[in-house]
Amino acid sequence: MKKMVPPPETISSAVAHEEQWQDTFSAVGSVVAVRGVMIAPEIPGTVKDIAFESGASVKKGDLLLKLDTSSEDAQLRASEAQGEWARVSAERLRKLRADNTVSQSELDQAEAALKQAEANADTIRATIDKKNIRAPFSGRLGLCLVNFGQQLDVGKSVVSLQSLSPVYVDFSLPQQDLAGLKPGFAVRATTDAYPGQSFEGELSAINPDLDAATRSVRLRATFRNDGQLLRPGMFVRIEVILPGAKAVLAIPATAILSAPYGDSVFVIQSKEDHGAKVQVVEQKFIRAGRPHGDFVSIESGLKAGDKVATAGIFKLRNGSAVQENNEDTPKPSMSPNPPNS
DSSP: OTTOOOOOEEEEEEEOEEEEEEEEEEEEEEEEESSEEEEOOSSOEEEEEEOOOTTOEEOTTOEEEEEOOHHHHHHHHHHHHHHHHHHHHHHHHHHHHHTTOSOHHHHHHHHHHHHHHHHHHHHHHHHHHHTEEEOSSSEEEOOOOOOTTOEEOTTOOOEEEEOOSSEEEEEEEEGGGGGGOOTTOEEEEEOTTSTTOEEEEEEEEEEEEEOTTTOEEEEEEEEOOTTOOSOTTOEEEEEEEEEEEEEEEEEEGGGOEEETTEEEEEEEEEEEETTEEEEEEEEEEEEEEEEETTEEEEEESOOTTOEEEEESGGGOOTTOEEEEOOSSSOOOOSSOOOOOO
């Protein structure tokens, strides 16, 4: 009966090895347009013409919407007629004043009337110009939210206009990372919308004050976004890449057994048992560092060349006999891209 022992547990394994990793700070952020606005009228009016298509790209100054200006056009013609009469009157009085036929006060009154008539005409022209709504900057339009003949109030949403190249990404990091940050550091962004694709940017601004509730600092990165794939409001994962690389001891993350009393791994060792070599595991406590893809750096508890169990660790205990089978286990990767489930 002493020779009857449980059969060895089948596990997969990996060897702890040294690698050069670049230090990074990880966070989640949101894409923000460098310039973005909801187009709305400054004065009320009735929609006369819609000069854009939903989703179109526009240049600065392109006409987007015309409101009815028939009343203002009539007022402008009347104001221009008054201005012409005031100009002729002022010109006539200047000639008469040169001959001392009229007083200086009469000439001053005529010139003041001319300036007032010109100002009235400019006011009406400004009103007409505000009823011709134009793009304040170049960008891409959203969905049209108005219809022909619709009466618009001040501030009524017409269409969203967003500048998509470049774009900002705003995110936060804890205050302990602040000393290692500097504008100009490279930043990498990934999003679930484009699996396997990353976007390269640059850290452009660091907020001078911290959030008193979370003790975190807000940061902003700038991305060229030439393909206009990143859209305002999009959720992205951010990595701030610090300059230089550091040697680390790496093992797959699946090798680590987490427990309230600490993290541990099962190190595979060979020993003699009744004249035969068998493989057993020894549980060792470790201090884990930062993750990178499917791997985790180990700060203490292991040395390079140690072989650790990476699958089936929940059925192991200290001294368990094991046998290795690495054929059916997925290979860990620095850039994992699991299929969408």
